[in-house]
Amino acid sequence: MTTAWVYAELAGGVLDGSAAELLTTxxxxxxxxxxxALGPGATAAAADLGAAGAATVYASDDxxxxxxxxxxxxxxxxxxxxxxxxxxxxxxxxxxxxxxxGRVQARTGSTLMANAIAVPAIDRARTEIFGGMTxxxxxxxxxxxxxxxxxxxxxxxEPTGGTATIVAVPAEIPEADLGARLVERHExxxxxxxxxxxxxxxxxxxxxxxxxxxxxxxxxxxxxxxAAVGASRAAVDAGWVPYSYQIGQTGKTVKPDVYIAAGxxxxxxxxxxxxxxxxxxxxxxxxxxxxxKMADLGVVGDVFEVIPALTEEIRRRSGS
Amino acid sequence: MNVVVCTKHVPNPQGTPTxxxxxxxxxxxxxxxLDPGDEYGLELALQLVERHGGEVxxxxxxxxxxxxAVQRALAMGAHRGVLVTDDVLRGADALVTARVLAAAxxxxxxxxxxxxxxxxxxxxxxxxxxxxxxxxxxxxxxxxALELEGDALRVERQTESGYDVYAxxxxxxxxxxxxxxEPRYPSLKGIMQAKQKPLDRLTAADLGLAPEDLRSSQTVxxxxxxxxxPGGEIxxxxxxxxxxxxxxxxxxxx
Ligand SMILES: Cc1cc2nc3c(=O)[nH]c(=O)nc-3n(C[C@H](O)[C@H](O)[C@H](O)COP(=O)(O)OP(=O)(O)OC[C@H]3O[C@@H](n4cnc5c(N)ncnc54)[C@H](O)[C@@H]3O)c2cc1C
Ligand SMILES: Nc1ncnc2c1ncn2[C@@H]1O[C@H](COP(=O)(O)O)[C@@H](O)[C@H]1O
Numbered sequence: 258m259t260t261a262w263v264y265a266e267l268a269g270g271v272l273d274g275s276a277a278e279l280l281t282t283x284x285x286x287x288x289x290x291x292x293x294a295l296g297p298g299a300t301a302a303a304a305d306l307g308a309a310g311a312a313t314v315y316a317s318d319d320x321x322x323x324x325x326x327x328x329x330x331x332x333x334x335x336x337x338x339x340x341x342x343x344x345x346x347x348x349x350x351x352x353x354x355x356x357x358x359g360r361v362q363a364r365t366g367s368t369l370m371a372n373a374i375a376v377p378a379i380d381r382a383r384t385e386i387f388g389g390m391t392x393x394x395x396x397x398x399x400x401x402x403x404x405x406x407x408x409x410x411x412x413x414x415e416p417t418g419g420t421a422t423i424v425a426v427p428a429e430i431p432e433a434d435l436g437a438r439l440v441e442r443h444e445x446x447x448x449x450x451x452x453x454x455x456x457x458x459x460x461x462x463x464x465x466x467x468x469x470x471x472x473x474x475x476x477x478x479x480x481x482x483x484a485a486v487g488a489s490r491a492a493v494d495a496g497w498v499p500y501s502y503q504i505g506q507t508g509k510t511v512k513p514d515v516y517i518a519a520g521x522x523x524x525x526x527x528x529x530x531x532x533x534x535x536x537x538x539x540x541x542x543x544x545x546x547x548x549x550k551m552a553d554l555g556v557v558g559d560v561f562e563v564i565p566a567l568t569e570e571i572r573r574r575s576g577s
Numbered sequence: 578m579n580v581v582v583c584t585k586h587v588p589n590p591q592g593t594p595t596x597x598x599x600x601x602x603x604x605x606x607x608x609x610x611l612d613p614g615d616e617y618g619l620e621l622a623l624q625l626v627e628r629h630g631g632e633v634x635x636x637x638x639x640x641x642x643x644x645x646a647v648q649r650a651l652a653m654g655a656h657r658g659v660l661v662t663d664d665v666l667r668g669a670d671a672l673v674t675a676r677v678l679a680a681a682x683x684x685x686x687x688x689x690x691x692x693x694x695x696x697x698x699x700x701x702x703x704x705x706x707x708x709x710x711x712x713x714x715x716x717x718x719x720x721x722a723l724e725l726e727g728d729a730l731r732v733e734r735q736t737e738s739g740y741d742v743y744a745x746x747x748x749x750x751x752x753x754x755x756x757x758x759e760p761r762y763p764s765l766k767g768i769m770q771a772k773q774k775p776l777d778r779l780t781a782a783d784l785g786l787a788p789e790d791l792r793s794s795q796t797v798x799x800x801x802x803x804x805x806x807p808g809g810e811i812x813x814x815x816x817x818x819x820x821x822x823x824x825x826x827x828x829x830x831x
Contacts, residue, residue: 268737326717326734326743327706352719359706360716362672368794369671371701385803387594392801399794406703436715437732437745444739457830481831494756501737506700514828517821532806536828538821544811553809554824556817566818571831574822 259379260343261287262402264334265306265314266353270298270323274453275349277309277414279407282376283347284310284417291315292421293337295330296322300423307421309414314421319428321435327356328436333426335364343402344379350406358404368397369404372506374411379403388525389532410453410510410533445499449478452504455485458513460504460531461497462489464520464541464560468497473564474519480571487511489521505530519560523548540564578631578725578747580622581682583692583705584650585612586643594698600797601668602698604640611646614693616653616760618753621723622691623654623761629725632656634685638666638677651771652763658774659684663781670793675707677791680784682712684777689730690750694719709750716750717743721757 261283265276276292283290292311294302299316306314315337321329334357338346346361348354350372362369375383380397382405397403452458459474459481471486478484487509488502504511506526516534521527523539523546531537532551539552540563549555556563588594589608597603622633635650637643638661647658661681666673682690690709695702709716721740722733730745735754745751763771781791812820825831 328715331710355702356706356716356718359671359675359703360710362703363675363707363710366672369701369703369707370795371671371703381798386596390803390805391596392803393600393797394799396796396798397794398796399792433713437717437743437749439741440731440744441742442736442739443741444736447738457825457828481825484830490755494754496756499738500735507695507702515825515830536824537809538824549811550808551806552811554820555809555811556821557811557813558817563818563821567821570818570822571825574826575831 258289259287260289260291260341262343262346263290263292263311264346264348264354264357265292265294265302266349266351267294267296267298267302270296272298272302272305273349273351275351275409276306277416278410278412279347279349280306280310281412281415282407286345286376286379291343293334295333303421303423307419308416310417310419311421312419313424315424315426317426317428321428321430324439325435326437326439327353327360328434329428329430330357331360331364332430332434333428335361337426338365338402345376345401345403345405347376348404348406350408354406358406362404365400365402365404367400367402367404369406370395370397371406373405373407376405376407385529388528408510410512447501450483450485452485452487452502452509452511455483456514457481457484457517458487458511458515459484459517459519460487460489460521461492461519462521463491463495465492465497470560471498477564477568480568489527518548518552519564521548522546523551578625578629578689579634579685579687580625580631580689580691581634581636581685581687582615582619582622582650582655583678583690584615584619584635584637584646585693585696586610586637586639586646587612587696587698596800599668600800605642609642609645611649612693612697614695614697614755617755617757618691618693619650619653619655620758620760621753622689625689625725634659634687636678636681637661638669638674638681647776648771649763651774651776652768653761654767656774658776659779660776661779661781661784665781665791668793669791670795671701671704672707673791673793675704675711676786677781677784678704679708679711680786681779682708688747690714692750692752694752694754705750705752712750714748714750715745717745718752719754720751721754723751
C-alpha cells in the first residue's frame with residue numbers, strides 16, 4: 258500500500274487553499290492519503306481536509322506551532338514520518354513549506370524537489386525552468402519519503418466530500434527544536450478582493466516610480482469593479498507595497514481573466530506567476546520590453562498617461 | 578561576532594541560461610557572477626561586524642569559475658573565503674549541497690550563518706534551512722532586518738501583509754530577502770586587498786564527507802520545450818486606451 262501525505266498549512270488559524278490542491282494530487286498517487294495540520298485551528302480544519310480527500314488528519318492545536326518558525330513543525334512531522342513511513346510528502350511552495358521540508362530533509366536524508374508543477378508518480382516530479390519555457394521531469398531516488406514542494410494553483414482542487422479520522426499528535430518539543438520565538442506581529446490590513454480570486458488584476462512594477470502611483474492603480478481597479486492590485490518584486494522590494502502583492506516565482510500565482518501589467522518589464526520570474534491569465538495587457542514605454550511580446554495587447558506608452566485615461570474611459574463607458 | 582555568508586556563483590543573471598547534453602545547467606565557461614540575492618546578506622553581515630567586531634567568511638561550493646563569486650565577496654569586505662570544488666559535486670542536489678556547505682561552515686566558529694532566500698539559478702529555497710538543521714542551529718527565513726541584542730538576534734521576517742519580529746538564540750542561520758538593504762560596491766582598494774586575503778580551496782575529501790553523502794538522488798529524465806506564447810498585437814498612441822477598454826468589455830469585466 259502506498260501512502261501520500263500532505264503538509265496542510267494554517268495561517269492565523271485558517272487553512273490555506275494549497276491543502277485541497279495538494280490532497281487532489283496526493284489522491285492520484287496513493288491509496289492512503291493523510292494530512293498533517295499543526296497549530297491553532299488544526300482540529301477545526303480537519304473537516305475541510307477530509308472533504309478535500311484526506312482519510313486521516315494528524316492534528317495539534319498547540320500554540321507552539323504559531324509562535325515558532327519551522328522548528329516544532331519539522332520535529333513533529335519528522336517523528337510521524339519515522340513512525341508511519343509514507344512514500345511521499347507534498348508541501349506548499351510557501352516560506353513555511355520550505356522551512357519545514359528543508360528541516361525534515363536533514364532528518365530523513367531523502368530527496369527534495371522544489372517548484373514542482375505536477376507530480377506524475379511517487380518517484381517523479383515535473384518542474385518548469387527558464388520562466389516556463391522548458392518543462393523538466395525529474396526522477397526521484399533514494400530513501401522515502403520523497404519531499405515535493407508544489408507551486409500554488411498547479412492543479413484545481415477536486416473535493417471528495419469525505420470525512421477524516423483525526424489523530425491527535427502531542428506537541429512536546431525539545432528546547433533545541435523550538436528555535437526562534439515570535440515576539441511581535443505587524444500587519445497591514447488587507448483591502449479589496451484577493452489576488453487569487455480576482456477576475457481582473459492590475460499590476461504595477463518599477464515603472465510606477467514610487468508608492469504614490471499605486472493609488473492610480475487602485476483607482477483603475479475600482480473603476481473596473483472587483484479588480485485586485487498586484488505588483489512585481491521590484492515594487493515589493495522597494496517597499497512600495499507589501500509582499501502580499503507580489504506575483505511571480507516567489508509570490509503568488511494568479512490566473513485571472515485579464516491581467517494588466519503596468520510598468521513591468523516581464524522578467525521570467527514574474528511571468529511564471531501570471532502567464533496563466535486568459536488575456537494579458539501590458540503597458541510599457543520601452544517597445545523592446547519582453548512583456549509586450551507576450552501580451553495579447555501590448556501598449557507602448559507611459560503609465561502616467563495611459564492608466565488615468567483608461568480609468569476615465571471605463572467610467573465614461575459605465576456611465577458613472 | 579563571526580559571520581559566515583553563503584555566496585553562490587551563478588551563470589550571468591542577465592544572460593540566457595542553457596542546459597547541457599547531460600540536462601544540467603551549463604555552469605562552466607559561461608559568464609557568471611556572485612548571486613545578486615547573496616549580496617544583501619553579505620551587506621548585513623559586513624554591517625554587523627563593523628558594529629560589533631568579528632570577521633565575515635564567504636563560503637561557496639562550485640566549479641573553479643565560482644572563485645569569482647568568493648573574490649567579489651572579499652572585494653566587498655569579507656575577511657576570508659572558502660571555496661569547495663570537486664568533480665563529484667557536479668549536479669549536486671539540494672541535500673548534497675547542504676551537507677557540503679554545513680561541513681565547510683563547521684570548520685570555522687561562527688555565531689551567525691547568512692544565506693539568500695533562494696538562489697537566482699536554482700531557486701530551491703530550502704538549502705539554507707537544511708544547513709541549519711544539519712548544524713543544529715535555529716533558523717529564520719525571509720529576514721529583512723536584524724540586530725544583535727546580547728547573545729540573541731532580533732530579526733524582522735517578511736510576511737504576507739507586513740512583518741514578524743523573532744527573538745533568535747545564537748548560533749543561528751538566517752536567510753535574507755532581496756531588497757533588505759543596499760549592497761555596497763567593492764572599492765578599488767577592496768578589489769586590490771581581496772587578492773591578499775586568506776582563501777581556502779577545499780575538496781569533498783577535505784570535508785570528511787563519505788561518498789554516499791555526496792550522491793545526488795535526482796536525475797532529469799525528460800526535457801520538453803514549451804511552445805512560445807503566441808503574442809498578440811502591439812499598439813501605440815490615441816487608440817490604445819479604447820483598445821484596452823474594448824478588451825475588458827469583451828472579457829465581461831466592465
Ligand atoms: C530567485 C528570484 C526570484 C524572483 N521572484 C520574483 C517574483 O516572484 N516576482 C517578480 O515580479 N519578480 C521576481 N524576481 C525579480 C525579477 O527577476 C525582476 O527583477 C522583476 O520582476 C522586475 O520587476 P519590474 O518589471 O517591475 O522592474 P524592471 O525590470 O525594472 O522593469 C520596469 C519596467 O517599467 C518600464 N517603465 C518605466 N517607466 C515607465 C513609464 N513611465 N511608463 C511605462 N513603463 C515604464 C520600463 O521600460 C521597464 O520595462 C525574482 C528574481 C529572482 C532572482
Ligand atoms: N553552491 C552554493 N554555494 C554557496 N551558497 C549556496 C550554494 N547553494 C545554495 N547556497 C545558499 O543558499 C541560498 C538558497 O539557495 P537555494 O536553496 O539553492 O535556492 C543561496 O542564496 C545561497 O546563499
